[in-house]
Amino acid sequence: MVNKLRQKSHPIIDTARCTGCGRCVAVCCEHLLTLETSGFRKHAHLIRADRCALCRKCRAACPVSAISFPPAT
Known part of the structure; x- marks a missing residue:
């Protein structure tokens, strides 16, 4: 079940909104x-x-809310 969740849930990056500050890159525990x-x-x-790893640290670190996750199903 966890593997299916991992396949469906991952960060979605809005490249139009992203400023390229790199904060998400710095906090990603899996690089x-x-x-x-x-x-x-x-x-x-x-x-x-x-x-x-679905830790969502990247979303928390983004100052412009350019990173989101799809709702869990």
């Missing part, structure tokens, strides 16, 4: 987030959604 450059902007990028 799954990185910063990507797109044009002249940086934004957070999730590398391996299947390995997310």
Whole structure:
């Protein structure tokens, strides 16, 4: 059951809202987030959604609320 939850729940990053500050990258305990450059902007990028520990530290660290999680089913 936990594996199914992990597959369905992972951070969703709103790249239009993300400022590229890197706070989410710094707090990710699994080191799954990185910063990507797109044009002249940086934004957070999730590398391996299947390995997310669902700690939600990234969402708490984001100053602009660019990270969300889908509701649990």
